[in-house]
Amino acid sequence: MTTSGQKTYYHTTPIYYANDVPHVGHAYTTIAADAITRARRLLGQRVFFLTGTDEHGQNIERIARERGVDPQVYCDGIAARFVALWQRFDLTYDDFIRTTQERHKQGVYKFWERLRVGVCPDGQAAIYKGRYAGWYCPRCEAFKTEDDLRQPDNVCPDHERPCEWMEEENLFFRLSAYGEWLRGEIESGRLQIDPVGRRNEVLAVVKQGLQDFSLSRTRVKWGIAVPDEPGHVFYVWVDALSNYITALGFAEGGAHYREFWEQADERLHLMGKEIIRFHCLYWPAMLEAAGLPRPTRVFAHGWLTKGGRKLSKTTGNVIDAEALVVRHGVDAVRYFFLREGAFGQDWDFTEDAFVGRYNADLANDLGNLVSRALTMVVRYCEGRVPPKPGDDWDPPTASHARELHRASSKAAAAVFGRYEALDFAGALSDVWLSVSQLNSDIAVHAPWEMAKDPAKRQALGYFLYELLEGIRLVAVWASPIMPGAALRILAMLGQPAKEVVPEDLRWGLLQPGSALGKIEPLFPRIEVETQKDAAERKGAKRKESAVSETPVVPASEAPAVVSEPKIDIAEFAKVDLRVAQIVAAEAISGAKKLLKLQVSLGNETRQIVAGIAEAYQPEALVGRKIVLVANLKPAMLRGVESNGMLLAASLDGKPVLCGFDADVPPGTRIK
Numbered sequence: 010m011t012t013s014g015q016k017t018y019y020h021t022t023p024i025y026y027a028n029d030v031p032h033v034g035h036a037y038t039t040i041a042a043d044a045i046t047r048a049r050r051l052l053g054q055r056v057f058f059l060t061g062t063d064e065h066g067q068n069i070e071r072i073a074r075e076r077g078v079d080p081q082v083y084c085d086g087i088a089a090r091f092v093a094l095w096q097r098f099d100l101t102y103d104d105f106i107r108t109t110q111e112r113h114k115q116g117v118y119k120f121w122e123r124l125r126v127g128v129c130p131d132g133q134a135a136i137y138k139g140r141y142a143g144w145y146c147p148r149c150e151a152f153k154t155e156d157d158l159r160q161p162d163n164v165c166p167d168h169e170r171p172c173e174w175m176e177e178e179n180l181f182f183r184l185s186a187y188g189e190w191l192r193g194e195i196e197s198g199r200l201q202i203d204p205v206g207r208r209n210e211v212l213a214v215v216k217q218g219l220q221d222f223s224l225s226r227t228r229v230k231w232g233i234a235v236p237d238e239p240g241h242v243f244y245v246w247v248d249a250l251s252n253y254i255t256a257l258g259f260a261e262g263g264a265h266y267r268e269f270w271e272q273a274d275e276r277l278h279l280m281g282k283e284i285i286r287f288h289c290l291y292w293p294a295m296l297e298a299a300g301l302p303r304p305t306r307v308f309a310h311g312w313l314t315k316g317g318r319k320l321s322k323t324t325g326n327v328i329d330a331e332a333l334v335v336r337h338g339v340d341a342v343r344y345f346f347l348r349e350g351a352f353g354q355d356w357d358f359t360e361d362a363f364v365g366r367y368n369a370d371l372a373n374d375l376g377n378l379v380s381r382a383l384t385m386v387v388r389y390c391e392g393r394v395p396p397k398p399g400d401d402w403d404p405p406t407a408s409h410a411r412e413l414h415r416a417s418s419k420a421a422a423a424v425f426g427r428y429e430a431l432d433f434a435g436a437l438s439d440v441w442l443s444v445s446q447l448n449s450d451i452a453v454h455a456p457w458e459m460a461k462d463p464a465k466r467q468a469l470g471y472f473l474y475e476l477l478e479g480i481r482l483v484a485v486w487a488s489p490i491m492p493g494a495a496l497r498i499l500a501m502l503g504q505p506a507k508e509v510v511p512e513d514l515r516w517g518l519l520q521p522g523s524a525l526g527k528i529e530p531l532f533p534r535i536e537v538e539t540q541k542d543a544a545e546r547k548g549a550k551r552k553e554s555a556v557s558e559t560p561v562v563p564a565s566e567a568p569a570v571v572s573e574p575k576i577d578i579a580e581f582a583k584v585d586l587r588v589a590q591i592v593a594a595e596a597i598s599g600a601k602k603l604l605k606l607q608v609s610l611g612n613e614t615r616q617i618v619a620g621i622a623e624a625y626q627p628e629a630l631v632g633r634k635i636v637l638v639a640n641l642k643p644a645m646l647r648g649v650e651s652n653g654m655l656l657a658a659s660l661d662g663k664p665v666l667c668g669f670d671a672d673v674p675p676g677t678r679i680k
């Protein structure tokens with residue numbers, strides 16, 4: 010810790026095998042590492058966040074050769090794909106290490122210099138030479154015991170392929186001598202392993218008795234040669250684990266190495282549960298033998314599965330995250346991954362769950378909150394931040410926003426405590442509790458009613474100020490997971506910024522009188538066509554073509570009251586009537602009867618102008634479904650462009666909006 014109380018943290022993801030292009034499983038860990046990194050930076054802490062690629066080993070060499078390319082060229086291509094995907098996911102890592110880089114090789118040599126002379130707790134040499142024979146999985150790059158494998162064919166359960174019998178002379182690391190020491194490290198909490206089930210699993214392995222492991226390979230060529238041991242290259246796990254220090258400039262004892270490894274308050278490795286033993290047993294023991302500081306915290310998250318199976322390019326079980334990002338934005342994808350499953354547990358991805366959460370949490374809860382609040386500020390406060398209430402203001406009715414005014418740092422501490430524990434779903438659920446309480450503040454206080462009473466103008470302004478501050482705070486709290494959406498909300502509040510900063514956590518930063526930014530839909534609803542809709546659409550199409558050949562109503566049966574000329578169905582079909590949902594509404598200055606509405610048609614949002622201002626308050630309209638004539642030519646009304654017309658009945662000269670008696674998705678055709 011520095012003298013200012015600022016803490017120093019080192020966060021890592023595994024370095025991912027460069028055998029194939031990245032998939033969502035890799036993104037899952039990296040997004041989580043990014044979220045905890047952003048959360049801690051937001052608290053003003055110093056964090057170094059590392060990711061990278063693991064590029065050596067037999068498997069990668071074989072794949073590259075099969076594709077007819079040099080392994081280095083192959084790895085360059087894969088590493089570039091990782092970097093490109095990480096950009097798409099808005100990841101703020103500080104460095105990207107590749108194990109084929111010179112800095113890494115030099116670091117491994119320096120590590121080896123220390124390791125080769127290392128002494129075990131029992132006084133024996135940590136390194137020795139011996140023969141190794143056993144079942145080897147070239148995909149895991151690891152020897153397996155028969156118990157690990159599926160019989161009768163010694164199939165690796167992770168890769169579903171038979172292992173090979175291998176015998177060779179290796180350098181060994183005497184892990185068997187570190188059992189007691191490792192137990193002490195884990196039980197004392199000097200090495201904190203989470204979740205607790207994983208900690209128990211590692212302790213059980215220690216209890217069973219640890220096996221020495223080999224540090225070098227003689228069959229493999231694509232790797233870092235072991236100095237003075239002709240024909241040996243470093244075993245891929247020794248090469249891989251040491252990335253965590255080589256990236257910090259271990260070779261030359263650089264400043265980053267000193268600050269983020271030697272002196273860090275926490276050295277945190279994040280990973281999937283399948284590689285926890287390497288990180289909790291091999292890595293600390295090797296560092297101890299080399300006389301170097303060890304990691305202080307390991308978190309092993311669960312697997313993201315689809316159809317109950319682990320994601321894998323090899324088995325074709327994939328999720329197209331890029332398509333999700335293109336369609337719904339990176340923030341929604343980051344939100345879903347960290348909200349849907351408990352971080353330590355396995356969880357299954359489904360498109361339905363994605364759409365459900367997106368619509369419920371993002372489009373409805375958060376999206377509507379923001380658009381309703383901003384619409385009211387536009388209407389009642391001319392689009393400017395209203396006056397700020399003092400701490401002593403005593404509102405007639407309690408509100409959550411008022412609670413946040415009083416105790417925002419307590420609420421923030423609860424959310425950030427969850428981030429600290431890597432409980433992302435918990436942090437988001439806390440934030441969303443505030444979102445829904447702010448929504449209910451609006452319902453309870455009915456600001457549009459307050460607006461009618463001149464005696465309540467001041468209370469209305471104060472209420473809206475606190476509401477806007479509540480929204481600003483929830484955006485800042487959610488920003489580690491939804492950084493882009495948070496900045497968009499801040500921009501709409503008239504606080505454009507490139508990043509959130511610790512200062513943003515303080516209540517009351519909005520300046521009364523300052524103008525709001527442009528109001529835009531935050532998370533447009535995803536419209537899903539159910540099977541029933543699809544069947545109805547098809548059925549209706551068939552009917553339409555049949556009907557169009559016969560008169561709708563025989564002329565002789567036409568009701569007498571209908572005096573206007575009749576149209577045939579083809580003429581009617583020219584009118585494109587759609588369900589639309591109002592996402593924002595505001596008055597038009599100088600036009601008493603008109604409202605400017607932003608309406609969503611599912612896959613597009615457009616602006617219309619409607620003559621309903623005398624009958625409807627803008628903020629009461631947000632979220633409401635209407636009938637829209639979607640193919641009207643654009644028109645300018647009082648200088649505002651209108652791209653469609655809503656349908657309403659006229660009752661005593663007042664418009665009454667058409668509605669639906671079931672929840673129909675926006676964009677649905679009305680016929």
Ligand code: MSP
Pocket residue numbers: 022023024025026027033034035037038063249250251252279280281282283284311312313314319320321
């Ligand atoms: N190269 C080693 C790690 C060396 S670290 C010193 C390796 N690479 S890997 O490409 O196989 O990546 C494994 C990691 O990717 C997992 O530990 C996890 O972080 C992430 N995931 C890969 N598939 C995953 C899921 N289906 N679900 C969740 N995480 C997954 O092992």
